[in-house]
Amino acid sequence: MMAFSRVSLSRVSLFWQNSLTSHIPLSLSNLTFSPQLDRSRFSPSASLSTQDSPPSVDSIPSPKPSSRWKPTCLYHTQGKCTMMDDPTHLERFNHSCSEELKISAAVAAKFKETSSQQLDFFLVLDLEGKVEILEFPVLMLDAKTMDVVDVFHRFVRPSAMSEQRISEYIEGKYGKIGVDRVWHDTAIPFGEVIQGFEGWMARHQLWENKQGGRLRRAAFVTCGNWDLKTKVPQQCKVSRMSLPPYFMEWINLKDIYLNFYKRRATGMITMMKELEIPLVGSHHLGIDDTKNITRVLQHMLIDGAVLQITAKRKPNSPENVEFLFENRIK
Numbered sequence: 001m002m003a004f005s006r007v008s009l010s011r012v013s014l015f016w017q018n019s020l021t022s023h024i025p026l027s028l029s030n031l032t033f034s035p036q037l038d039r040s041r042f043s044p045s046a047s048l049s050t051q052d053s054p055p056s057v058d059s060i061p062s063p064k065p066s067s068r069w070k071p072t073c074l075y076h077t078q079g080k081c082t083m084m085d086d087p088t089h090l091e092r093f094n095h096s097c098s099e100e101l102k103i104s105a106a107v108a109a110k111f112k113e114t115s116s117q118q119l120d121f122f123l124v125l126d127l128e129g130k131v132e133i134l135e136f137p138v139l140m141l142d143a144k145t146m147d148v149v150d151v152f153h154r155f156v157r158p159s160a161m162s163e164q165r166i167s168e169y170i171e172g173k174y175g176k177i178g179v180d181r182v183w184h185d186t187a188i189p190f191g192e193v194i195q196g197f198e199g200w201m202a203r204h205q206l207w208e209n210k211q212g213g214r215l216r217r218a219a220f221v222t223c224g225n226w227d228l229k230t231k232v233p234q235q236c237k238v239s240r241m242s243l244p245p246y247f248m249e250w251i252n253l254k255d256i257y258l259n260f261y262k263r264r265a266t267g268m269i270t271m272m273k274e275l276e277i278p279l280v281g282s283h284h285l286g287i288d289d290t291k292n293i294t295r296v297l298q299h300m301l302i303d304g305a306v307l308q309i310t311a312k313r314k315p316n317s318p319e320n321v322e323f324l325f326e327n328r329i330k
């Protein structure tokens with residue numbers, strides 16, 4: 001192991017350029033679904049409503065206004081924010097994932113010199129929705145610089161549920177974190193999401209629209225096998241689509257974690273606790289979980305972990321998944 005990879009855990013805050021993420025206690029995430037707090041302050045949906053202006057965010061405890069954590073504008077992540085010229089809105093909501101996840105220049109420079117990643121880009125993906133997919137967030141991370149290149153984020157409208165069932169499902173899932181309104185305002189069917197995603201991948205030259213098109217120089221990174229082994233094929237059946245060829249293999253970060261650190265982590269929260277990375281945002285809001293998984297990934301890359309494909313579908317029988325690591329989380 002290189003000396004550089006032994007960065008002590010107490011120095012973890014040096015990883016991120018913007019110190020805000022390192023000063024947020026694990027429990028801050030609870031703020032977003034605390035019933036005592038005015039939801040409108042944390043909800044992009046409320047800020048765009050026609051109701052009275054929500055109270056100012058001044059009461060959020062923070063030493064410096066510039067280092068205050070802000071919720072992500074979920075209209076903006078989906079290309080639908082119409083308030084980019086409103087200073088109050090910009091003050092209240094985060095409009096840049098790349099700033100939030102920026103690694104400090106010194107750490108990034110050292111990483112670039114010593115890293116031996118085989119891939120150029122990681123596509124961190126963390127789906128939400130148990131019955132049908134409700135949210136499809138993908139974060140594109142440069143494997144050589146650890147910079148966030150871009151984010152693809154869409155809320156997804158179920159295709160085999162009644163309107164009433166959808167409403168109940170969304171209230172239960174997103175109501176408590178105050179993002180049900182933005183979901184209803186923006187969700188589109190899975191088929192349209194995939195079309196948009198393919199256009200996004202093509203623009204980043206990660207993929208070409210041709211028969212059997214696999215990812216180029218990139219791989220999906222998920223926390224567990226559920227997203228790509230189980231949920232995407234299920235949703236494709238419900239949406240009457242064939243499974244896209246770029247979902248044939250992926251990297252399960254939990255297996256990389258197990259083989260690199262030689263200890264088991266059953267989920268994202270465990271990995272974050274063990275690596276002393278603060279949880280930011282709302283757990284089970286897909287885009288926030290994706291950013292938190294990216295923080296774990298960045299930490300592991302800095303520690304010296306090399307990411308390789310951990311699971312592959314067999315070309316002739318795609319329903320069968322082959323696991324490539326002997327030691328893995330089952």
Ligand SMILES: [Zn+2]
Nearest residue numbers: 073076081083
């Ligand atoms: Zn916005």
